[in-house]
Amino acid sequence: MIEISHLVKRHRARTVVDDVSFTARPGRVTGFLGPNGAGKSSTLRILLGLDRATSGTALVDGVPYRSLDRPLWTVGAMLDGPGANPGRTARSHLTWVAQSNAIPRRRVDEVLDLVGLRDAARTRIGRFSLGMGQRLGIAAALLGDPEVLVLDEPTNGLDPEGIRWIRLFLRTLADEGRTVLVSSHLMAEMEKTADDVVIIAGGRVVAAGSAAEVRGEHDSVEEAFFALTDERHGRPAGGSEGIAP
Numbered sequence: 545m546i547e548i549s550h551l552v553k554r555h556r557a558r559t560v561v562d563d564v565s566f567t568a569r570p571g572r573v574t575g576f577l578g579p580n581g582a583g584k585s586s587t588l589r590i591l592l593g594l595d596r597a598t599s600g601t602a603l604v605d606g607v608p609y610r611s612l613d614r615p616l617w618t619v620g621a622m623l624d625g626p627g628a629n630p631g632r633t634a635r636s637h638l639t640w641v642a643q644s645n646a647i648p649r650r651r652v653d654e655v656l657d658l659v660g661l662r663d664a665a666r667t668r669i670g671r672f673s674l675g676m677g678q679r680l681g682i683a684a685a686l687l688g689d690p691e692v693l694v695l696d697e698p699t700n701g702l703d704p705e706g707i708r709w710i711r712l713f714l715r716t717l718a719d720e721g722r723t724v725l726v727s728s729h730l731m732a733e734m735e736k737t738a739d740d741v742v743i744i745a746g747g748r749v750v751a752a753g754s755a756a757e758v759r760g761e762h763d764s765v766e767e768a769f770f771a772l773t774d775e776r777h778g779r780p781a782g783g784s785e786g787i788a789p
């Protein structure tokens with residue numbers, strides 16, 4: 545379970561995360577959606593202990609990330625792609641990550657199998673396609689068999705087949721009972737994947753709930769988003785009621 549509560553992040557006078565609260569639950573894919581610059585990565589970086597909040601809390605299974613002893617056993621994450629040295633092979637990269645968290649070596653081959661990279665285990669990462677790189681990032685996130693997964697824009701730049709693979713894989717992970725939080729600016733794509741949706745714009749949560757709740761009377765989550773943000777900016781809303789968090 546992920547619990548974000550009244551999170552605020554300021555850079556000097558600028559508030560980039562503004563009183564954000566939401567929960568991502570086990571067994572569900574939660575889509576954290578919003579346009580570029582909305583504050584998604586800033587929120588996730590705080591959740592993963594890479595940045596400090598100005599105020600508020602971000603907890604994984606009830607505790608801050610930084611207080612986890614061996615974090616990869618609890619939460620697996622991918623921010624900004626696989627983050628691997630291109631000169632390394634997939635297996636040596638994963639072995640290195642596993643060692644840093646006291647994860648047994650045999651798990652490396654298990655995760656390579658899980659993401660369909662067994663045949664590329666000895667290929668240098670610099671020769672990977674974008675989709676293979678994303679799979680490698682997900683493999684690293686799964687090393688500790690964590691209950692919680694946090695993925696920042698995992699479908700960015702992928703072709704339709706790569707996007708479909710991620711979508712089905714996220715579903716499988718949630719069906720195993722894991723908490724899956726995935727950010728994206730591709731609302732239409734995420735609507736196919738997410739059970740729950742949190743929409744952020746300008747650092748604030750503008751809607752949160754099940755995908756059906758957020759959609760409301762609109763044809764899609766994306767339409768609901770435009771209606772809600774148009775209301776905020778004083779433009780005609782197209783008759784939407786919307787859902788306030």
Ligand SMILES: Nc1ncnc2c1ncn2[C@@H]1O[C@H](COP(=O)(O)OP(=O)(O)OP(=O)(O)O)[C@@H](O)[C@H]1O
Binds near residue numbers: 587
């Ligand atoms: N270190 C920083 N100093 C100043 N402003 C920052 C800093 N980091 C992020 N920002 C600003 O905070 C806002 C939110 O950025 P963030 O990366 O969280 O958005 P995002 O929703 O993840 O969008 P994207 O998908 O484009 O990364 C942006 O306007 C960004 O310019």
